[in-house]
Amino acid sequence: MIELREVRKAFNQGRTNEFWAIRGVSLTLEDNRVTVLKGPSGSGKTTLLSMIGCLSRPTEGRILLEGRALSGLPERFLTEVRRRTFGFIFQQFNLIKGLSVLENVMLPAYPIGRPRGALETEASELLERFALGEKARYRVEWLSGGEAQRTAICRALINGPRILVADEPTANLDTRLSRDFMSIVRDLRAVGKTVLLSSHDPEVYDSPFVDRVVQMRDGRVTDC
Template sequence: MAALIQAHTLSKIYNRHQADEVRALSEVTFSVEAGEAVVLQGPSGSGKTSLLSLIGCMTRPTSGQLRIGEKEVSRLPEPFLARVRRETFGFIFQQLNLLRDLSVLDNILLPLYPADLKTAEMHSRAERVLEQLNLLEKQRMKVAQLSGGEQQRVAIARALINQPEIIIADEPTAHLDSTLSKELLVILEHLKKDGKTIVFATHDPYVYQHRLVDRRFSMHDGVLRKAE
């Protein structure tokens, strides 16, 4: 069976041919099987976020190829990339990136607005993820009124609403205390059991060593290595 994510000699250079040119990734080659949980570790500026951005189709590589399932996505035009993002990925950002003045429900529904889904279907999906993440009671509250842990769960709910195959999480525990970090990993474990593929970057040794993780990679200066 072909890997779900296949990266071949992926490179990413920001501000190319300019004075502030940055080589964020150097010929990264790796693959992730469906249902696997893969963690990227490395210091700040090592290229973890750049690699997650490339895998998540948020930007295109400067060179190299990337396949998501059967699809070669590294040269897809923007509208197709957006569709791949919407249909294949769920993102959990380090800063959560929620719209704080909107309600929990509105935040969760955001990825579905451009999709041609019936309103009833949208609300049924929202109800399912809200229930799954124990947020049903809070759905009408504004995000700004929630605690940090609840906001984290809203971010996860938003990542799950489009029923993605792959969850991308960038430093998901960076702003959480140890209790909330454990709670998050329990949720991610459940998602893995449901067959989701999880790729995340972390500094946190607790996450890095967690039983949820199948394979570990370390990054340094844009180069990916399999960790010991």
């Protein structure tokens, strides 16, 4: 369970261009649920997701994971939590060009130092599961949008995280691929994963596989 207590986030704090992207959010996100942060551009969805996923820290307030405060952890421990607990799917997919599909999927596991054979086997199995087995040796820039996203999903799953964080996952996909993605989300929930999405795409927040929609506007939760 993830708990947010009066979380606030400022950018350029103390400068003339200071901007509060999150203005006091308190929220509890249950395990094994699909939650969507919904709202227009600039409502603070991505900022909130990045704080929940330990990619950044709140300026004020606390974030707790299973009762343990994350916000005060040193960078090293925060990275460890991020690596073991969260898997990220970015809007632009953020795959590393020039590397193969397989290498991209294995990247998050490199700092853990798992034996190569086992890691390759697991990555290949993931790719098979997402119908990318034949493209394992392809360079990522040769992939279509849907394939690139599925590669990003495999990469997010390689360290066996409990929570998947996806920021605007369907922004670069057409309707059919968006629905395919939501089917994958359903399957992930079925195997016990918690999924957090940010989106203003009806294909996402109106999907029958979504358990909860948190409405955001101007850095605040307006409906949950």
